[in-house]
Amino acid sequence: MAVISVQGRDLIVEMEGMDKLWALKSKLTIPLAHVRGATVDPGILGEPKGIRASGTHVPGVITAGTFHRDGEKVFWAVHDALKAVVVELTDERYTRLVVEVDDPRAAVALVEQATSR
Secondary structure: OEEEEEEOOEEEEEEOOOHHHHHOOOEEEEEHHHEEEEEEOOOHHHOOOOEEEEEEEEOOOEEEEEEEEOOEEEEEEEOOHHHEEEEEEOOOOOOEEEEEOOOHHHHHHHHHHHHOO
């Protein structure tokens, strides 16, 4: 699972527990100016992931790490599709972050509020 927070002018996404190992990342820091928005998307796990660059993919269990598809680089850290949040980025290493959070609607509201300032 991930924890999304805002610190100053940055969006912080921190992996918790074993997800640090599965995703091969513990923390992502993204300038809020590069965040286009966020959505709750429980259907995202059904989409093709592309080629796994580093990380873990066990269908129906976990998708974590960096995946390349159609010229995009996407970071995944999801076990439970019902808790998936998609954060759209611009001018960043990743095009999207797809992460599982404890409260998806609250995470989206936090991102939307922070980017509307």
